[in-house]
Amino acid sequence: MNSIGMRPVHPGEILNEEFLEPLGISAVGLASWLNEPVGVITGLVMQNTGISPDLAxxxxxxxxxxxxxxxxxxxxxxxxxxxxxxxxxxxH
Incomplete structure:
Protein backbone atom coordinates (compact mmCIF):
# COMPACT_ATOMS: atom_id res chain seq x y z
CA MET A 1 0.00 0.00 0.00
CA ASN A 2 1.13 3.52 -0.58
CA SER A 3 0.65 6.59 1.59
CA ILE A 4 -2.95 7.06 0.44
CA GLY A 5 -3.89 3.44 1.10
CA MET A 6 -3.83 2.11 -2.46
CA ARG A 7 -1.75 -0.88 -3.40
CA PRO A 8 0.61 -0.42 -6.33
CA VAL A 9 -0.78 -1.91 -9.52
CA HIS A 10 1.72 -3.76 -11.68
CA PRO A 11 1.46 -3.03 -15.41
CA GLY A 12 1.18 -6.77 -16.04
CA GLU A 13 -2.06 -6.80 -14.05
CA ILE A 14 -3.43 -4.01 -16.25
CA LEU A 15 -2.27 -5.81 -19.39
CA ASN A 16 -3.96 -9.02 -18.32
CA GLU A 17 -7.22 -7.65 -16.90
CA GLU A 18 -7.84 -4.73 -19.24
CA PHE A 19 -6.50 -6.09 -22.52
CA LEU A 20 -5.78 -9.82 -22.70
CA GLU A 21 -8.89 -11.11 -20.93
CA PRO A 22 -11.39 -8.81 -22.72
CA LEU A 23 -9.75 -9.52 -26.09
CA GLY A 24 -9.53 -13.27 -25.43
CA ILE A 25 -5.78 -13.28 -26.06
CA SER A 26 -3.34 -15.42 -24.09
CA ALA A 27 0.11 -14.29 -23.04
CA VAL A 28 1.54 -16.78 -25.53
CA GLY A 29 -0.66 -15.36 -28.29
CA LEU A 30 0.38 -11.81 -27.45
CA ALA A 31 4.04 -12.81 -27.44
CA SER A 32 3.64 -14.24 -30.92
CA TRP A 33 1.73 -11.16 -32.09
CA LEU A 34 4.46 -8.86 -30.75
CA ASN A 35 7.32 -11.11 -31.89
CA GLU A 36 8.58 -11.24 -28.29
CA PRO A 37 9.84 -14.25 -26.35
CA VAL A 38 7.00 -15.96 -24.49
CA GLY A 39 8.93 -15.61 -21.23
CA VAL A 40 8.95 -11.82 -21.54
CA ILE A 41 5.18 -11.60 -21.82
CA THR A 42 4.36 -14.34 -19.31
CA GLY A 43 6.81 -12.77 -16.85
CA LEU A 44 5.04 -9.46 -17.27
CA VAL A 45 1.55 -10.94 -16.88
CA MET A 46 2.72 -12.88 -13.82
CA GLN A 47 4.11 -9.59 -12.46
CA ASN A 48 7.66 -10.89 -12.27
CA THR A 49 9.14 -8.49 -14.82
CA GLY A 50 8.51 -4.96 -15.99
CA ILE A 51 7.95 -3.14 -19.26
CA SER A 52 10.96 -1.92 -21.22
CA PRO A 53 10.67 1.10 -23.50
CA ASP A 54 10.80 -1.21 -26.55
CA LEU A 55 7.99 -3.38 -25.18
CA ALA A 56 5.97 -0.25 -24.32
CA HIS A 92 7.77 3.66 9.52
Missing part, protein backbone atom coordinates in the same frame (compact mmCIF):
# COMPACT_ATOMS: atom_id res chain seq x y z
CA UNK A 57 6.26 0.79 -27.97
CA UNK A 58 5.19 -2.63 -29.25
CA UNK A 59 2.25 -2.84 -26.84
CA UNK A 60 1.12 0.64 -27.82
CA UNK A 61 1.09 -0.21 -31.51
CA UNK A 62 -0.74 -3.50 -31.14
CA UNK A 63 -3.15 -2.51 -28.39
CA UNK A 64 -3.87 1.01 -29.68
CA UNK A 65 -2.50 2.84 -26.66
CA UNK A 66 0.59 5.02 -26.32
CA UNK A 67 4.09 4.09 -25.21
CA UNK A 68 3.65 6.64 -22.42
CA UNK A 69 0.65 4.76 -21.08
CA UNK A 70 2.78 1.67 -20.45
CA UNK A 71 5.87 3.60 -19.34
CA UNK A 72 3.82 5.62 -16.85
CA UNK A 73 2.26 2.46 -15.41
CA UNK A 74 5.73 0.99 -14.96
CA UNK A 75 7.28 4.09 -13.44
CA UNK A 76 4.33 4.60 -11.07
CA UNK A 77 4.64 0.99 -9.94
CA UNK A 78 8.41 1.26 -9.53
CA UNK A 79 8.11 4.46 -7.49
CA UNK A 80 5.46 2.89 -5.25
CA UNK A 81 7.70 -0.10 -4.65
CA UNK A 82 10.66 2.16 -3.85
CA UNK A 83 8.56 4.18 -1.39
CA UNK A 84 7.38 1.00 0.30
CA UNK A 85 10.96 -0.26 0.63
CA UNK A 86 12.10 3.10 2.00
CA UNK A 87 9.30 3.06 4.58
CA UNK A 88 10.28 -0.42 5.68
CA UNK A 89 13.96 0.53 5.90
CA UNK A 90 13.24 3.63 7.99
CA UNK A 91 10.99 1.77 10.38
Missing amino acids: KKLSIHLKTTPGFWSNLQSTYDLSQAEAERSCDSG
Whole structure:
Protein backbone atom coordinates (compact mmCIF):
# COMPACT_ATOMS: atom_id res chain seq x y z
CA MET A 1 0.00 0.00 0.00
CA ASN A 2 1.13 3.52 -0.58
CA SER A 3 0.65 6.59 1.59
CA ILE A 4 -2.95 7.06 0.44
CA GLY A 5 -3.89 3.44 1.10
CA MET A 6 -3.83 2.11 -2.46
CA ARG A 7 -1.75 -0.88 -3.40
CA PRO A 8 0.61 -0.42 -6.33
CA VAL A 9 -0.78 -1.91 -9.52
CA HIS A 10 1.72 -3.76 -11.68
CA PRO A 11 1.46 -3.03 -15.41
CA GLY A 12 1.18 -6.77 -16.04
CA GLU A 13 -2.06 -6.80 -14.05
CA ILE A 14 -3.43 -4.01 -16.25
CA LEU A 15 -2.27 -5.81 -19.39
CA ASN A 16 -3.96 -9.02 -18.32
CA GLU A 17 -7.22 -7.65 -16.90
CA GLU A 18 -7.84 -4.73 -19.24
CA PHE A 19 -6.50 -6.09 -22.52
CA LEU A 20 -5.78 -9.82 -22.70
CA GLU A 21 -8.89 -11.11 -20.93
CA PRO A 22 -11.39 -8.81 -22.72
CA LEU A 23 -9.75 -9.52 -26.09
CA GLY A 24 -9.53 -13.27 -25.43
CA ILE A 25 -5.78 -13.28 -26.06
CA SER A 26 -3.34 -15.42 -24.09
CA ALA A 27 0.11 -14.29 -23.04
CA VAL A 28 1.54 -16.78 -25.53
CA GLY A 29 -0.66 -15.36 -28.29
CA LEU A 30 0.38 -11.81 -27.45
CA ALA A 31 4.04 -12.81 -27.44
CA SER A 32 3.64 -14.24 -30.92
CA TRP A 33 1.73 -11.16 -32.09
CA LEU A 34 4.46 -8.86 -30.75
CA ASN A 35 7.32 -11.11 -31.89
CA GLU A 36 8.58 -11.24 -28.29
CA PRO A 37 9.84 -14.25 -26.35
CA VAL A 38 7.00 -15.96 -24.49
CA GLY A 39 8.93 -15.61 -21.23
CA VAL A 40 8.95 -11.82 -21.54
CA ILE A 41 5.18 -11.60 -21.82
CA THR A 42 4.36 -14.34 -19.31
CA GLY A 43 6.81 -12.77 -16.85
CA LEU A 44 5.04 -9.46 -17.27
CA VAL A 45 1.55 -10.94 -16.88
CA MET A 46 2.72 -12.88 -13.82
CA GLN A 47 4.11 -9.59 -12.46
CA ASN A 48 7.66 -10.89 -12.27
CA THR A 49 9.14 -8.49 -14.82
CA GLY A 50 8.51 -4.96 -15.99
CA ILE A 51 7.95 -3.14 -19.26
CA SER A 52 10.96 -1.92 -21.22
CA PRO A 53 10.67 1.10 -23.50
CA ASP A 54 10.80 -1.21 -26.55
CA LEU A 55 7.99 -3.38 -25.18
CA ALA A 56 5.97 -0.25 -24.32
CA LYS A 57 6.26 0.79 -27.97
CA LYS A 58 5.19 -2.63 -29.25
CA LEU A 59 2.25 -2.84 -26.84
CA SER A 60 1.12 0.64 -27.82
CA ILE A 61 1.09 -0.21 -31.51
CA HIS A 62 -0.74 -3.50 -31.14
CA LEU A 63 -3.15 -2.51 -28.39
CA LYS A 64 -3.87 1.01 -29.68
CA THR A 65 -2.50 2.84 -26.66
CA THR A 66 0.59 5.02 -26.32
CA PRO A 67 4.09 4.09 -25.21
CA GLY A 68 3.65 6.64 -22.42
CA PHE A 69 0.65 4.76 -21.08
CA TRP A 70 2.78 1.67 -20.45
CA SER A 71 5.87 3.60 -19.34
CA ASN A 72 3.82 5.62 -16.85
CA LEU A 73 2.26 2.46 -15.41
CA GLN A 74 5.73 0.99 -14.96
CA SER A 75 7.28 4.09 -13.44
CA THR A 76 4.33 4.60 -11.07
CA TYR A 77 4.64 0.99 -9.94
CA ASP A 78 8.41 1.26 -9.53
CA LEU A 79 8.11 4.46 -7.49
CA SER A 80 5.46 2.89 -5.25
CA GLN A 81 7.70 -0.10 -4.65
CA ALA A 82 10.66 2.16 -3.85
CA GLU A 83 8.56 4.18 -1.39
CA ALA A 84 7.38 1.00 0.30
CA GLU A 85 10.96 -0.26 0.63
CA ARG A 86 12.10 3.10 2.00
CA SER A 87 9.30 3.06 4.58
CA CYS A 88 10.28 -0.42 5.68
CA ASP A 89 13.96 0.53 5.90
CA SER A 90 13.24 3.63 7.99
CA GLY A 91 10.99 1.77 10.38
CA HIS A 92 7.77 3.66 9.52
